[in-house]
Amino acid sequence: MNDATRAIGEVAEQLGLSADALRFYERxxxxxxxxxxxxxxxRRYAERDVSWLGVCTRLRxxxxxIEKIRRYAALVRDGGDNHAExxxxxxxxxxxxxxxxxxxxxxRAVIRSKIDSYAEQLAHGAADRLWDNPR
Structure with a gap:
């Protein structure tokens, strides 16, 4: 039984990709x-295709x-005893x-520190004394 029932546009929308990106993944x-x-x-996609594309998307x-994703896909495609690889x-x-x-x-910690510093100085009316103010 062939369960390839999903169109490229539907799959692209679900995965947050463009149809061109899906074609790129295929190429x-x-x-x-x-x-x-x-x-x-x-193109028609089965649920297993969509699931795999989701993995590829997360890896990307x-x-x-792309070279490593290609290698991983080849390993999965080959099946066999390559689980260690x-x-x-x-x-x-x-x-x-x-x-x-x-x-x-x-x-983010640096950014938060700057935000806290500016907020504190603005709260105390010292905006013109900020050390990195370009005045």
Whole structure:
């Protein structure tokens, strides 16, 4: 039974992507299997395709390069006994994401400190004495 019933526009909207982005993912070899087409040649997606595209989208959102997503997709496509390699690839990416999160948290702390400083100085009428005021 073929459950490829979802049109490209519907899938794109659900995933927050454009139809062009979905076509790009397909061209780049990021999908697990070939995209089914209807009699008119329009792409049709099964739920498993949509689920996989969701994974790809999250990996891309977290900065995984297309080459690594392509490698991961190839491993999944190959099936077999390559779980250790998949695990290593994902652990490496998770470490990179954790580092990025730590950097963003540190940057947010600096921003919050400046916000607090300005708010306090404005509350006390000292806006003209801000050290980084370009006056």
């Amino acid at each position: 780049e070899g990021l999908l697990i299997g070939p995209v089914v087409r209807d009699a008119a040649g329009r 959102d977290t900065g995984m390069p 998949r695990l290593a690839l994902l652990r490496e990416h998770e470490a990179a994401v954790s580092h990025d999160i730590d950097e963003l948290i540190a940057a």
